[in-house]
Amino acid sequence: MPESRLVFGADGGGTKTLGILADASGTELARMQLGPGNPNIAGVDVAARNLLELIAGCCEGAKRSPHDIGSAVFGLAGVGGKTIRQKLQEALQTLCIPRGWSLIPMTIETDARVALEGAFGGGPGVVMIAGTGSNLIGKMPDGTIDSVGGWGRVLGDEGGGYFLGLETAKAVARDIDGRGEAKVLRALLADRFGWVSRDRIVASVYQEKFDLASIAPLVLDAAAEGDPVANTLLHKSARHLADTLAALVRRMPGISPVGVVFIGGLIDHDTVYARIVRDTISEVVPGAEVRPPLYPPVRGAVIMAQHLMQRK
DSSP states (O other): OOTTOEEEEEEEOSSOEEEEEEETTOOEEEEEEESOOOHHHHOHHHHHHHHHHHHHHHHHHHTOOGGGEEEEEEEETTOOSHHHHHHHHHHHHHHHGGGTOTTOOEEEEEHHHHHHHHHTTTSSEEEEEESSSEEEEEEOTTSOEEEEEOOHHHHOOTTSHHHHHHHHHHHHHHHHHTSSOOHHHHHHHHHHHOOOSHHHHHIIIIISOOOGGGGHHHHHHHHHTTOHHHHHHHHHHHHHHHHHHHHHHTTOTTOSSEEEEEESTTTSSSOHHHHHHHHHHHHHOTTEEEOOOSSOHHHHHHHHHHHHHHHO
């Protein structure tokens, strides 16, 4: 492969997408940020156009041609299913034709996959995701990828924001019935969401499709202020995440300790929940070690693009 060949990596979500153009060694030549890359939010065509505009913009900034790109990897939210990936791939190929870019090899990966690659610089380890949902994805020493969790809000996602919000709503319902105690959380939800009565809560959850994950930040705030019920809910959720991690670590013999990186809005910075999850992991999974990521997800996409180009 000629040394002039370039690689491109992108990390895209529901509001913005960051792209980096790099040389074959991974040295950054240009970067650019545009709108959403999640095809479920932006639409397939808009997401595809944003990705191609990122390539065009980065190439213009580096004064290089898109024809110099030997591999491009897009790490995107919302592309976990084969159908949506296929639709986005087809849209990219169609929109490349008028640009004359039909020969650029493009690969679509999930945002979790590129986050994993960036977190450990291409090496083995686990990323624990706790945002609206939850999921764990790990890379083995031989390069194979495995995951645990990520079943969605009906079948799983324990430890994520939806789960935590649902458990909190149940605790408030028990408090209203006199079957439990959650007065602080009940008052917070009444003040923030107008949940002042049984009828209002039932209508909100069942008729108005209330976003239960939006409750999670209130639970973290209440726990930080010392509410024991909120603290108990966070410990319960953290135990689910730790048990999920234990299941994945058991599949990773020969690594000691297994590095774990937190991503997702509930734990990717210093929150009371992140601290509880960290402590719970140390108790439940002694063979795991929580670490900061080596690189951001967009760098993980670049690393994957390098590997893909080297194999061609």
